[in-house]
Amino acid sequence: MNPALGLAALALVLAATVAVGVYGLRLSRGTSDFYVASREVSPLWNASAIGGEYLSAASFLGVAGLVMAYGVDMLAYPVGYTAGYLVLLLLVAAPLRRSGAYTLPDFAEERLGSVAVRRVASVLVAVIAWLYLLPQLQGAGLTLQTVTGAPRWAGAVVVAVAVTGVAAAGGMRSVTLVQGFHFWLKLTAIAVPAVFLVLAWRSAGSPALTGPDVPRFAHSTVVTLDGQVRFDVTAPVTVTVRGTLDGTAYGRGPDVGPGNSPGGASGSGPHDPDSASTGAGTAVRLGRGQHVAGDGTRLGFPAGAAVPHRDGLKPATGAAWADPLSGAGGRSHPLYAVYSILLATFLGTMGLPHVLVRFYTNPDGRAARRTTVLVLVLLSVFYLLPTLYGALGRVFAPQLLLTGRTDTAVLVLPQLTEAGAGGRLLAALATAGAFAAFVSTASGLTVSVAGVLSQDLMHGSARGFRWATLLAAGPPLVMAAVTAGLPVADAIGLAFAVAASSFCPLLVLGIWWRGLTDTGALLGLVTGGGLAACAVVLTSVRGPGGGWSAALLEQPAAWTVPVAFAVMVGGSLLTRHRLSEDAVDRVMLRMHLPEEVGAAEPLPQPR
Amino acid sequence: MGSVITVVAVALVVAGAAAGLFWLVRGRRGFGTPADRAAFATLHEASLAAPPLRDGLNPDSARRAARHLRALLGTPALAVVGDGELLAWEGPGRRHAPAAVEHAREAMESGRPWVVPPEIVECGDLDCPVRSAVVVPLVVDGLVVGALSVYGRQVSAGLVRAAGEVAHWVIAQLELAELDRSRTRMVEAELRALRAQISPHFVYNSLTAIASFVRTDPDQARELLLEFAELTRYSLRRHGQFSTLAEELRSVDRYLRLERARFGARLQVDLLIAPEVLPVAVPFLCLQPIVENAVRHGLGPKPTPGRVTIRAVDAGAECRISVEDDGVGMDPEEVRVQLAGEGDGDSLGLGNVDERLRAVFGDEYGLVVETAPGAGTKVNVRVPKYRNGVRA
Numbered sequence: 001m002n003p004a005l006g007l008a009a010l011a012l013v014l015a016a017t018v019a020v021g022v023y024g025l026r027l028s029r030g031t032s033d034f035y036v037a038s039r040e041v042s043p044l045w046n047a048s049a050i051g052g053e054y055l056s057a058a059s060f061l062g063v064a065g066l067v068m069a070y071g072v073d074m075l076a077y078p079v080g081y082t083a084g085y086l087v088l089l090l091l092v093a094a095p096l097r098r099s100g101a102y103t104l105p106d107f108a109e110e111r112l113g114s115v116a117v118r119r120v121a122s123v124l125v126a127v128i129a130w131l132y133l134l135p136q137l138q139g140a141g142l143t144l145q146t147v148t149g150a151p152r153w154a155g156a157v158v159v160a161v162a163v164t165g166v167a168a169a170g171g172m173r174s175v176t177l178v179q180g181f182h183f184w185l186k187l188t189a190i191a192v193p194a195v196f197l198v199l200a201w202r203s204a205g206s207p208a209l210t211g212p213d214v215p216r217f218a219h220s221t222v223v224t225l226d227g228q229v230r231f232d233v234t235a236p237v238t239v240t241v242r243g244t245l246d247g248t249a250y251g252r253g254p255d256v257g258p259g260n261s262p263g264g265a266s267g268s269g270p271h272d273p274d275s276a277s278t279g280a281g282t283a284v285r286l287g288r289g290q291h292v293a294g295d296g297t298r299l300g301f302p303a304g305a306a307v308p309h310r311d312g313l314k315p316a317t318g319a320a321w322a323d324p325l326s327g328a329g330g331r332s333h334p335l336y337a338v339y340s341i342l343l344a345t346f347l348g349t350m351g352l353p354h355v356l357v358r359f360y361t362n363p364d365g366r367a368a369r370r371t372t373v374l375v376l377v378l379l380s381v382f383y384l385l386p387t388l389y390g391a392l393g394r395v396f397a398p399q400l401l402l403t404g405r406t407d408t409a410v411l412v413l414p415q416l417t418e419a420g421a422g423g424r425l426l427a428a429l430a431t432a433g434a435f436a437a438f439v440s441t442a443s444g445l446t447v448s449v450a451g452v453l454s455q456d457l458m459h460g461s462a463r464g465f466r467w468a469t470l471l472a473a474g475p476p477l478v479m480a481a482v483t484a485g486l487p488v489a490d491a492i493g494l495a496f497a498v499a500a501s502s503f504c505p506l507l508v509l510g511i512w513w514r515g516l517t518d519t520g521a522l523l524g525l526v527t528g529g530g531l532a533a534c535a536v537v538l539t540s541v542r543g544p545g546g547g548w549s550a551a552l553l554e555q556p557a558a559w560t561v562p563v564a565f566a567v568m569v570g571g572s573l574l575t576r577h578r579l580s581e582d583a584v585d586r587v588m589l590r591m592h593l594p595e596e597v598g599a600a601e602p603l604p605q606p607r
Numbered sequence: 608m609g610s611v612i613t614v615v616a617v618a619l620v621v622a623g624a625a626a627g628l629f630w631l632v633r634g635r636r637g638f639g640t641p642a643d644r645a646a647f648a649t650l651h652e653a654s655l656a657a658p659p660l661r662d663g664l665n666p667d668s669a670r671r672a673a674r675h676l677r678a679l680l681g682t683p684a685l686a687v688v689g690d691g692e693l694l695a696w697e698g699p700g701r702r703h704a705p706a707a708v709e710h711a712r713e714a715m716e717s718g719r720p721w722v723v724p725p726e727i728v729e730c731g732d733l734d735c736p737v738r739s740a741v742v743v744p745l746v747v748d749g750l751v752v753g754a755l756s757v758y759g760r761q762v763s764a765g766l767v768r769a770a771g772e773v774a775h776w777v778i779a780q781l782e783l784a785e786l787d788r789s790r791t792r793m794v795e796a797e798l799r800a801l802r803a804q805i806s807p808h809f810v811y812n813s814l815t816a817i818a819s820f821v822r823t824d825p826d827q828a829r830e831l832l833l834e835f836a837e838l839t840r841y842s843l844r845r846h847g848q849f850s851t852l853a854e855e856l857r858s859v860d861r862y863l864r865l866e867r868a869r870f871g872a873r874l875q876v877d878l879l880i881a882p883e884v885l886p887v888a889v890p891f892l893c894l895q896p897i898v899e900n901a902v903r904h905g906l907g908p909k910p911t912p913g914r915v916t917i918r919a920v921d922a923g924a925e926c927r928i929s930v931e932d933d934g935v936g937m938d939p940e941e942v943r944v945q946l947a948g949e950g951d952g953d954s955l956g957l958g959n960v961d962e963r964l965r966a967v968f969g970d971e972y973g974l975v976v977e978t979a980p981g982a983g984t985k986v987n988v989r990v991p992k993y994r995n996g997v998r999a
Binding site: 100113361451454580582590 | 883885922923924992
């Protein structure tokens with residue numbers, strides 16, 4: 001990909017973000033139109049803002065990558081991300097809005113009157129935000145690496161610095177406008193290349209997506225590997241090698257001269273200008289079994305060869321790929337995993353720190369409901385597209401299954417399907433969309449978390465807010481720089497799992513059950529959040545594995561959520577004496593009494 | 608190798624969580640001699656008992672405080688009695704609880720500490736630690752509001768003394784609670800004063816401006832009158848110390864429309880409002896005095912057209928509002944006098960708003976005024992988005 005175009009796209013996204021954030025506030029001029037303007041953040045714009053903040057790296061890059069590698073089971077992610085809003089609307093949105101709490105710790109304090117619960121909630125908010133920011137920054141690193149060949153940490157640093165800089169300087173004055181803009185940018189960035197992708201698929205004779213065959217190279221293809229890669233060959237094949245394979249050096253060694261993107265994933269199709277400069281390497285016959293290729297090694301595959309898959313990824317036929325719960329791609333216990341993902345995403349959405357505050361932009365409950373319906377529509381439309389990329393990626397960029405970098409499918413596909421300047425422009429557009437995804441989600445999270453941290457640690461001073469911004473974005477940046485990480489969507493799924501096993505019980509029980517006590521809530525938050533967090537740590541330390549233990553740890557929600565609910569209910573029942581009926585009455589009345597009744601204002605009586 | 612890392616990671620997470628939980632639940636503890644530690648423990652129990660008592664004396668606060676008071680005195684059982692009813696019983700021997708009011712009667716009637724002998728208290732169970740009691744009345748502002756009854760096997764002189772001291776401490780807390788309540792009442796009274804204070808100048812000016820339209824533009828006159836009616840209705844409403852920023856801005860908008868009828872093109876207004884902060888709860892009528900100040904004192908004396916800019920932006924955990932005019936500005940010393948509440952009645956507005964903001968949110972949330980003669984005026988207000996007990 002052309003680095004200059006990619007960088008220009010990145011710069012444009014950042015500049016537009018700051019411009020909309022600073023100047024977008026000029027909603028109105030003069031008094032007569034002000035009230036209308038401020039009241040009418042229209043449901044559509046509001047829904048766009050929610051979508052803009054919500055569609056993160058996981059949605060933009062991750063879903064396509066997982067669908068490509070592991071088949072239709074992974075549709076559980078987009079389905080869950082979307083349906084989570086429905087659960088939020090049904091169970092939480094309106095009472096929470098009436099409660100007057102702006103953040104989850106606010107809610108904990110308001111409902112339970114306990115500072116200890118508030119502190120635990122603040123810590124959990126920070127943990128969830130860090131888990132959520134980490135894949136954003138990793139995604140940024142991956143994107144910048146794919147586009148320019150910069151080292152992994154560079155993209156993470158660029159996004160982190162841009163976001164904290166803007167947030168700490170008091171930019172992003174009106175988050176709603178910025179996020180709304182970002183949604184449409186993302187939708188355009190993924191939809192326009194998708195149109196060309198479909199056209200290219202048609203002109204290639206509509207190759208079957210769900211046929212009985214495993215992915216094969218359509219043309220003779222040279223794949224440049226990034227880092228050491230272990231892969232499994234299922235059918236013997238003769239390849240040309242330059243670099244290191246199974247410990248033997250071939251050809252001139254890794255070529256890292258200018259113009260060759262070491263961004264690895266850019267496998268060369270017939271249109272690619274790189275293919276001319278790629279001299280043929282040494283022909284080697286690869287037998288069945290596992291092989292190891294060194295960093296920078298180029299492997300040339302003949303047309304029609306079955307694509308070897310990276311270690312840990314099982315080749316699946318098109319039919320198996322499209323068959324639900326078939327365990328395509330080699331994930332164990334698909335049924336359990338799908339239900340666990342669904343549970344985490346359904347119930348986790350309400351516990352994300354940056355989601356709740358968006359509902360405050362709605363002037364009333366009616367607008368809030370309309371907004372939610374529109375959010376569901378917008379998200380549903382958006383999520384069709386990564387799925388398309390995932391499916392077509394198996395046809396046009398099967399080498400990603402070899403390099404293991406399926407997360408870059410959305411970035412790589414446009415230029416593989418469209419020759420010349422058009423392809424480069426489409427790729428730049430996709431890059432812009434990806435960066436919009438990182439920047440919008442990261443800034444929304446950073447601002448929410450910095451708000452919570454500054455309030456609870458620094459007593460809400462303006463300078464405290466700046467420090468809190470650094471505290472919010474610093475730890476994930478360090479982690480993104482030093483770890484390679486899970487697939488983006490899986491990592492986000494873990495953040496959802498922690499949210500679902502801590503804040504979901506707190507919110508649902510807090511709003512719908514009078515019996516919740518502060519001790520019960522505290523125990524539930526610590527147990528649920530702690531168990532899920534332990535599972536996250538273990539998963540990221542161990543890496544992907546097989547068997548029940550791996551399935552339970554990689555998708556912990558199915559057991560941590562019930563445990564958290566049970567502990568919270570049990571703890572509350574055991575500490576029933578701590579309930580204060582009056583306080584519960586007050587809070588419940590406020591949360592459940594419709595605004596119209598509560599706001600009915602007596603007229604001043606004539607004296 | 609992998610499993611070692613796994614074990615270490617799990618151990619670290621568990622240890623970290625346990626340490627964090629311990630820190631949260633127990634607070635930090637010092638070290639020292641046994642006497643030091645005993646003193647710390649006593650002070651700690653006292654500090655735990657204080658917050659409930661600061662809510663005044665009721666069954667809930669008494670129940671929560673009684674636990675710590677019993678620990679403080681180290682007695683088997685303790686009762687808090689209110690006006691003719693038992694508020695809380697802490698400790699074993701609950702079967703004595705119904706009689707607690709009877710035990711306390713003598714002390715509450717006389718207003719002096721009273722020792723209740725075993726003949727009255729004992730229940731016949733030899734294992735029961737509740738055998739006798741010392742009852743100390745709780746006298747706040749010369750009025751007996753309740754009694755603290757300390758039960759034990761026998762009443763020693765030391766226990767009587769300790770019970771008396773603890774009761775004094777409880778009385779001090781209850782007096783502070785009373786003080787809090789009167790401060791709240793004072794703020795409410797001030798608010799009522801401000802409400803009555805919709806400026807006479809403004810009423811007069813608005814009505815004359817409307818009168819001037821009655822012949823030439825009856826529709827306009829009618830609309831302005833309705834605006835005026837709505838504005839008075841809002842300003843004179845009786846309930847609630849707080850309102851939402853949206854409502855405040857709507858009222859300010861009405862006010863400005865009326866002023867524009869008078870000033871015409873000389874008054875220009877910009878409102879830049881981030882929609883996220885519209886539902887934030889703010890003290891009732893906290894913006895209008897500031898805007899009125901900008902129009903009357905900033906732009907009124909200025910011969911050329913002037914502009915008032917009102918901004919409200921989202922800033923993390925708080926909302927920042929500013930009212931800026933490019934009028935004649937003020938002498939900073941005059942502003943200081945006004946904010947100190949020493950100004951004349953004519954410009955009470957800013958000082959009053961400042962005082963109410965501080966009373967509700969704390970001293971760091973006072974008004975910040977940037978001004979100089981000839982340089983216009985900018986008044987900055989910060990409001991936390993959420994504060995326990997603050998609600999529109």
